[in-house]
Amino acid sequence: MSSDPLMQPFTLKHLVLRNRLMSTAYEPAYTEDGLPKTRYRLYHAEKAKGGIALTMIGGSSVVAPDSPQAFGNILLYKDEAVRWLKELADDVHAHGAAVMIQVTHLGRRTSWSKADWLPVIAPSYVREPAHRAFPKVMEDWDIARVVQAYADSAERVKAAGLDGMELECYGHLIDQFWSPASNKRNDAYGGPLENRMRFALEVLTAIRKRVVDDLLVGVRMVCDEDWDRGLSREKGVSIARRLAASGLVDFVNVIRGHIETDEVLSHVIPGMGARSAPHLDFAGDVRAATRMPTFHAARIQDVATARHAIESGKLDMVGMTRAHLADPHIARKVAEGREHEIRPCVGMGYCIDSIYSGEAVCIHNAATGREATIPHVVARSAGPGRKVVVGGAGPAGLEAARVAGERGHGVVVFEAAPQRGGQVLIAAGLKRRREILGIVDWRLAECARLGVAIPATPMPRPPTFWPRTPVVVVVATGGVPNMSFLDAGEALAASTWDILTGAVKPAARVLLYDDNGAHPGMTAAEFIAGAGSKLEVVTPERTLAPDVGGTNYPAYFRALALAGATIEINLRLERLERRGNAVAGIFFDEYGKRHVVKEADQIVVDHGAASVDELYFELKPGSINLGEIDHKALLANRPQEIVRNPEGRYRLFRIGDAVASRNIHAAVYDAIRLMKDI
Numbered sequence: 001m002s003s004d005p006l007m008q009p010f011t012l013k014h015l016v017l018r019n020r021l022m023s024t025a026y027e028p029a030y031t032e033d034g035l036p037k038t039r040y041r042l043y044h045a046e047k048a049k050g051g052i053a054l055t056m057i058g059g060s061s062v063v064a065p066d067s068p069q070a071f072g073n074i075l076l077y078k079d080e081a082v083r084w085l086k087e088l089a090d091d092v093h094a095h096g097a098a099v100m101i102q103v104t105h106l107g108r109r110t111s112w113s114k115a116d117w118l119p120v121i122a123p124s125y126v127r128e129p130a131h132r133a134f135p136k137v138m139e140d141w142d143i144a145r146v147v148q149a150y151a152d153s154a155e156r157v158k159a160a161g162l163d164g165m166e167l168e169c170y171g172h173l174i175d176q177f178w179s180p181a182s183n184k185r186n187d188a189y190g191g192p193l194e195n196r197m198r199f200a201l202e203v204l205t206a207i208r209k210r211v212v213d214d215l216l217v218g219v220r221m222v223c224d225e226d227w228d229r230g231l232s233r234e235k236g237v238s239i240a241r242r243l244a245a246s247g248l249v250d251f252v253n254v255i256r257g258h259i260e261t262d263e264v265l266s267h268v269i270p271g272m273g274a275r276s277a278p279h280l281d282f283a284g285d286v287r288a289a290t291r292m293p294t295f296h297a298a299r300i301q302d303v304a305t306a307r308h309a310i311e312s313g314k315l316d317m318v319g320m321t322r323a324h325l326a327d328p329h330i331a332r333k334v335a336e337g338r339e340h341e342i343r344p345c346v347g348m349g350y351c352i353d354s355i356y357s358g359e360a361v362c363i364h365n366a367a368t369g370r371e372a373t374i375p376h377v378v379a380r381s382a383g384p385g386r387k388v389v390v391g392g393a394g395p396a397g398l399e400a401a402r403v404a405g406e407r408g409h410g411v412v413v414f415e416a417a418p419q420r421g422g423q424v425l426i427a428a429g430l431k432r433r434r435e436i437l438g439i440v441d442w443r444l445a446e447c448a449r450l451g452v453a454i455p456a457t458p459m460p461r462p463p464t465f466w467p468r469t470p471v472v473v474v475v476a477t478g479g480v481p482n483m484s485f486l487d488a489g490e491a492l493a494a495s496t497w498d499i500l501t502g503a504v505k506p507a508a509r510v511l512l513y514d515d516n517g518a519h520p521g522m523t524a525a526e527f528i529a530g531a532g533s534k535l536e537v538v539t540p541e542r543t544l545a546p547d548v549g550g551t552n553y554p555a556y557f558r559a560l561a562l563a564g565a566t567i568e569i570n571l572r573l574e575r576l577e578r579r580g581n582a583v584a585g586i587f588f589d590e591y592g593k594r595h596v597v598k599e600a601d602q603i604v605v606d607h608g609a610a611s612v613d614e615l616y617f618e619l620k621p622g623s624i625n626l627g628e629i630d631h632k633a634l635l636a637n638r639p640q641e642i643v644r645n646p647e648g649r650y651r652l653f654r655i656g657d658a659v660a661s662r663n664i665h666a667a668v669y670d671a672i673r674l675m676k677d678i
Ligand SMILES: Cc1cc2nc3c(=O)[nH]c(=O)nc-3n(C[C@H](O)[C@H](O)[C@H](O)COP(=O)(O)O)c2cc1C
Pocket: 024, 025, 026, 027, 028, 058, 059, 060, 102, 168, 220, 268, 269, 270, 297, 298, 299, 300, 301, 319, 320, 321, 322, 323, 351, 352, 353, 355, 360
């Protein structure tokens, strides 16, 4: 048996967990009609196949219709949920893992204008800034009915055969009663701590009455809101102790911080640039104070830190939650001595940021959430090894090379630039975001393992000169900054890439025009702010950086606020002019129907990337498919078989920003879905 502390089993009452790795609850918004159907099941089963001991499903599964979905949550108040949960539990169990579900009433952390249009409820009339609902103050009958709704849901969890459930108690209804910031009541549920705990104890008691001892019940709870208006550490730990002493809970899953704005949430779920495991020591203190089986997750991204968390006795189960979104096979790789092959979570937060607008996808693992069609483990091709040539070693090209290498083909990647990594290298120009390099470094390491050659030379042409004619040529040549939208003065603009690569130093007075609304503009803005320039950011949108999500924009906004940067919205840049030593931007205000002139020492512009497509158009006439991608086949996950030119020598695919300005996820998804079948 392995002596690795992480690989030791853990016994939680009657349940033996096969190792110490878990993923804590998160709702990936994979539900269909609010139910965890096939996609949901396949996603969690993949982690079970990958060796995880416990998957906590259903982040914030809701117990009542007046807690409508905020981000695709499971509707646990529906009896139909049982059938789907059972299928999921059976599948996860068949692969040796345990499965529990997180259960909640969101209280004020949702919206009234959804589903059944019931008023949002809360202990007191205190609005949550993030979800913006003005709540109804709960009456006695609201309290009684929600307590019963929790108990009804517990019965459904038990009927589905899950191993346990966890109550969400941070930012949701139960702890909205605990926190002095949200509970202003003066009845039996407000005031002293025992009153503020009353609702939680009523819920737990009602649950225990229904499911007795055969279902494990825990709490994921805030033990310190780390906020002068909120629950103090002393009070939070005291609640944990009292819950432990009540005998009603089997484990505690520790949270530190509060979540009612995006800024504060970004410290509870820390992302790129935050320190590793910031709340681990605190979780260890709670474990010591409560003597309860203790779980915890918050930026424990790597196996060494997870191992330390167990070995040092701070935790019983360590949550590597986003890490499992990036690679669901962590435990298996650890057990097989292949830790170095784990695809790293780089803390980009694209997963969580996408749940409000769509569904959780990992920025650099296109298989996550698409288990029915995209493999996490790419199988070797049954056919003969063939030659694949890739032009460009950015994320798209390297992903294409990695997947083709896994298929067993001979792969060469030509990269004209001295360094490999494409736009990822540019993003890493901001020190805080250097972790993004993991996306490239992991692929380079995998390519090396798979014998992929990556000479630092442009692709030799025409293809007939190549030593062996390839069967597939992939063009992943990326893009360059796009200034073509300007009516005049292109040469006067600096690009965000110029700034981030260091090619152009930020001047004393900088105006940054962000007409992309995504990371590049904000990354450059933070860089410029950090360089001490006087910065004004101008956007044609009604809000800054609309494509930067809730856990990512706070870090940028902090940097801008600290530097005293100013922001102006609703102005569209038309042209640039030289005015003495300054550059003038001529903007159009669409609402005021007027032109506005702004001067600065330097105007930095982001308008996405213009595709570099010369190589593609050069190779197109010699290809079998004339570059065409059969969308029907692509979407049905069938191989590409179009023949437009029977004389052609190779199949040609163009992927990533070489097609159109998009992002890293689009690039790697383009790559794997074309290459997985060759
Ligand atoms: C997409 C996504 C959705 C989440 N939703 C929930 C949720 O519903 N309930 C919850 O307790 N935590 C939720 N979390 C937080 C995670 O459980 C975890 O605490 C967080 O990701 C930090 O752990 P990590 O650094 O290991 O990822 C969510 C996280 C992600 C990435």
